Amino acid sequence: MSTSDSPVTRIMLAVNESTIRGYPHASISSRGAFEWTLQKIVRSNASGFKLLFLHVQVPDEDGFDDMDSIYASPEDFKNMKNRDRARGLHLLEFFVTRCHEIGVACESWIKKGDPKEVICLEVKRIQPDLLVLGSRGLGPFQRVFVGTVSEFCVKHAECPVVTIKRRSDETPQDPVDD
Amino acid sequence: MSTSDSPVTRIMLAVNESTIRGYPHASISSRGAFEWTLQKIVRSNASGFKLLFLHVQVPDEDGFDDMDSIYASPEDFKNMKNRDRARGLHLLEFFVTRCHEIGVACESWIKKGDPKEVICLEVKRIQPDLLVLGSRGLGPFQRVFVGTVSEFCVKHAECPVVTIKRRSDETPQDPVDD
Numbered sequence: 001m002s003t004s005d006s007p008v009t010r011i012m013l014a015v016n017e018s019t020i021r022g023y024p025h026a027s028i029s030s031r032g033a034f035e036w037t038l039q040k041i042v043r044s045n046a047s048g049f050k051l052l053f054l055h056v057q058v059p060d061e062d063g064f065d066d067m068d069s070i071y072a073s074p075e076d077f078k079n080m081k082n083r084d085r086a087r088g089l090h091l092l093e094f095f096v097t098r099c100h101e102i103g104v105a106c107e108s109w110i111k112k113g114d115p116k117e118v119i120c121l122e123v124k125r126i127q128p129d130l131l132v133l134g135s136r137g138l139g140p141f142q143r144v145f146v147g148t149v150s151e152f153c154v155k156h157a158e159c160p161v162v163t164i165k166r167r168s169d170e171t172p173q174d175p176v177d178d
Numbered sequence: 179m180s181t182s183d184s185p186v187t188r189i190m191l192a193v194n195e196s197t198i199r200g201y202p203h204a205s206i207s208s209r210g211a212f213e214w215t216l217q218k219i220v221r222s223n224a225s226g227f228k229l230l231f232l233h234v235q236v237p238d239e240d241g242f243d244d245m246d247s248i249y250a251s252p253e254d255f256k257n258m259k260n261r262d263r264a265r266g267l268h269l270l271e272f273f274v275t276r277c278h279e280i281g282v283a284c285e286s287w288i289k290k291g292d293p294k295e296v297i298c299l300e301v302k303r304i305q306p307d308l309l310v311l312g313s314r315g316l317g318p319f320q321r322v323f324v325g326t327v328s329e330f331c332v333k334h335a336e337c338p339v340v341t342i343k344r345r346s347d348e349t350p351q352d353p354v355d356d
Contacts (some may be wrong), residue, residue: 006217006221009218009219009221013355036338039184040187041187041219041309043223043226044182044223044226045222045223045226048222048223049220059307064250065297117255129218130218130340132198154332154341158343160214160340160341161340161341162308162338162340163332163338164338165338
């Protein structure tokens with residue numbers, strides 16, 4: 001069997017920002033899922049794969065930080081939107097830069113909405129061969145208060161899904177953080 | 179980054195017999211999961227992967243077929259056990275032969291017990307990088323009467339798990355069959 005001339009394997013990764021730092025670093029679980037994909041799946045066969053990075057921004061995710069902000073003009077809202085956009089681009093740049101270093105083809109884009117629903121819609125639209133999701137690997141008790149994107153996508157995404165749990169030695173002080 | 183000298187990616191596949199034919203052919207979903215792994219993950223990089231085939235035999239899975247059998251001596255039981263063993267070996271031979279043709283390293287073995295529990299125990303023992311499971315992709319109504327190994331393993335196996343649903347054009351007349 002020859003598989004070398006078959007179309008590239010398209011792997012979608014849903015990535016998000018860390019909740020820990022104030023700056024748009026990739027979350028621990030996003031980075032873990034990305035590294036797992038490179039080390040265990042892509043390996044040295046960079047030309048056989050294309051990575052598709054989707055970052056879903058929750059419209060009000062910065063609501064809490066912005067409690068002290070004052071919005072007095074349309075310009076203020078525009079600035080806020082530009083800042084969100086800059087944070088999202090900075091996040092994607094991290095992954096795209098790594099892919100370029102390794103020589104694996106990639107694409108990345110930003111959507112707004114409820115992450116679990118947007119991810120499933122994008123899977124339907126893009127039809128990747130595999131969806132890789134990072135997960136904090138929380139216990140059932142912690143999950144109640146957080147809700148998990150990965151559980152929803154495993155059930156509803158119309159492609160194979162693999163969830164990469166965060167390594168226990170990378171769990172931050174508050175495991176709900178990421 | 180160089181990943182070419184990292185240890186091979188060890189992928190465990192749990193495989194079972196078809197429920198349709200009387201002879202120990204691989205089930206549709208097992209074959210689908212195997213082909214997906216070769217085409218989408220291993221691709222042309224055979225030396226980067228090792229496939230680990232686990233076949234779990236349910237101790238009484240042939241009970242119904244054997245309703246008309248008469249067991250009159252210890253020899254009868256021994257014959258039955260030998261037949262089970264032969265069926266399991268025949269099943270594994272299919273996968274091992276394909277791997278040899280392609281040049282991808284593999285191992286295969288048989289265990290007895292409840293498939294979902296044995297698979298999770300073997301994952302704990304073997305620690306593969308990924309567990310690939312075929313699934314009939316039944317709806318919630320059909321699932322109630324069948325129970326799904328894949329749902330259990332996605333929750334409980336101590337490694338990343340990916341479930342490959344059977345293609346709709348491969349669904350047999352009775353979708354509970356496989």
